[in-house]
Amino acid sequence: MASALNPATLVPGYGPANFDAALAAAERKVAAKRELLAQEPDDWLRIEGVARALLQRARLTASAPDMAEANRLLERGMELAPWPAGPVLSRAGAALTVHDLAEAEQTLDRFDAAVVLAAASEAAEERGIRCEIAYERGAFAQARELCGTGGDLSVGLRRANLALGSGDPATAAAIVEAALRQPRQTPLQLANLMLQRTAIALAAGEWENAGRWARAAEQVFPGYWLAQAYVAQSRALEGDTAGAEAAYRQIAGRTGNPDVHGALVVLAEARGDGAAARHYLQQAGKGWAERVSLLPQTYANHYAEYQALTGNVAGALRTAEADYARRPFLPVMTDYVFVLGKAEQWGRIVEVVRRGELAGYRSATLKLAAAHALAQLGRPGDAARMRAAGLRMNPRVEDPRQAFVHFRQD
Numbered sequence: 001m002a003s004a005l006n007p008a009t010l011v012p013g014y015g016p017a018n019f020d021a022a023l024a025a026a027e028r029k030v031a032a033k034r035e036l037l038a039q040e041p042d043d044w045l046r047i048e049g050v051a052r053a054l055l056q057r058a059r060l061t062a063s064a065p066d067m068a069e070a071n072r073l074l075e076r077g078m079e080l081a082p083w084p085a086g087p088v089l090s091r092a093g094a095a096l097t098v099h100d101l102a103e104a105e106q107t108l109d110r111f112d113a114a115v116v117l118a119a120a121s122e123a124a125e126e127r128g129i130r131c132e133i134a135y136e137r138g139a140f141a142q143a144r145e146l147c148g149t150g151g152d153l154s155v156g157l158r159r160a161n162l163a164l165g166s167g168d169p170a171t172a173a174a175i176v177e178a179a180l181r182q183p184r185q186t187p188l189q190l191a192n193l194m195l196q197r198t199a200i201a202l203a204a205g206e207w208e209n210a211g212r213w214a215r216a217a218e219q220v221f222p223g224y225w226l227a228q229a230y231v232a233q234s235r236a237l238e239g240d241t242a243g244a245e246a247a248y249r250q251i252a253g254r255t256g257n258p259d260v261h262g263a264l265v266v267l268a269e270a271r272g273d274g275a276a277a278r279h280y281l282q283q284a285g286k287g288w289a290e291r292v293s294l295l296p297q298t299y300a301n302h303y304a305e306y307q308a309l310t311g312n313v314a315g316a317l318r319t320a321e322a323d324y325a326r327r328p329f330l331p332v333m334t335d336y337v338f339v340l341g342k343a344e345q346w347g348r349i350v351e352v353v354r355r356g357e358l359a360g361y362r363s364a365t366l367k368l369a370a371a372h373a374l375a376q377l378g379r380p381g382d383a384a385r386m387r388a389a390g391l392r393m394n395p396r397v398e399d400p401r402q403a404f405v406h407f408r409q410d
Helices: 019-039 044-061 064-080 088-097 101-112 120-136 140-147 153-165 169-180 187-203 207-220 225-237 241-255 258-270 274-294 300-309 313-326 330-342 346-359 364-376 380-393 400-404
Strands: none
Touching (some): 088 120, 120 140, 140 153, 153 169, 207 225, 241 258, 258 300, 258 400, 274 300, 300 313, 313 330, 330 346, 330 364, 346 364
């Protein structure tokens, strides 16, 4: 699945040229919207303005406090607005961001009850949110129907996620590359599209291609911590584990992001440094505890993985099972299967992968986990067939360096 598009040819259009400038602009916007709200604290439109500014900043920083506050504000805005008016699409989108599918769906029902015919852009936004809800709930066929064809950029990119989630990285890549060819995108938009393309390459085992796209994202939007994390990951896959660890440490020190500390745990374990691995795991635990205290559902799958790594397998199972019950889709399945492996629940792993594949989800990672489980259950023939299917999807899925693939979509 070689890329038909050279990332070096892509240039951004308008907008802040680097992460620091974008963050400064986002912070000015938050301050300005707060000032407006202070003048009329019960104006739901001004409440929505603050919430949307917070969400914009959170898209840069992955800030849990910003996401939590935005959702609280939008909930209040909904209470203040006369039914069925209010910040309905903002509320639905914010709820989806924190994985509250029930709230997102309920809010969209209020949007549908509005008397005024929705504008085309609003209708597309609603369709995209409903598509994502269906995808995360395991209703793959419904999600495909909702995303369908046409729509705005967000709908198109959700179609790419659906394609990748069904084991079709070539279609996913074509969709994202078509989006990348669109002119006048901000540096942040372009970088995020490039990182989505990176994740698609990783799912197919195309590590060199993934490295090209990750480095292009870092170049087009300098200072972006997530692009830097993807580049550090590529360095590890290329054999420069010391350089990757140094880069991750710098990002972790700047952001405190527990996902970055999680990547450091794997690198430390790979070089046999148990003390460093325990230190990184402790730092990850602090970050997850802060985030889970604010938004327990949002970080459940990550937290379950952390709990399993610390030896709290029973707690990890409780967390992962509850998240899987809410959102039985690919990323959650992947973390749930990891926890089940720690618990040596081989039959359950096979059942989870079987259920996912019946729904339409495919990934090399899940197939390999199922192959190992089948072998443990004394079914070598089934295990060999599942392993072969996984290798067809990702020829590198059994490579020891695959453990370094921490930032991905599956």
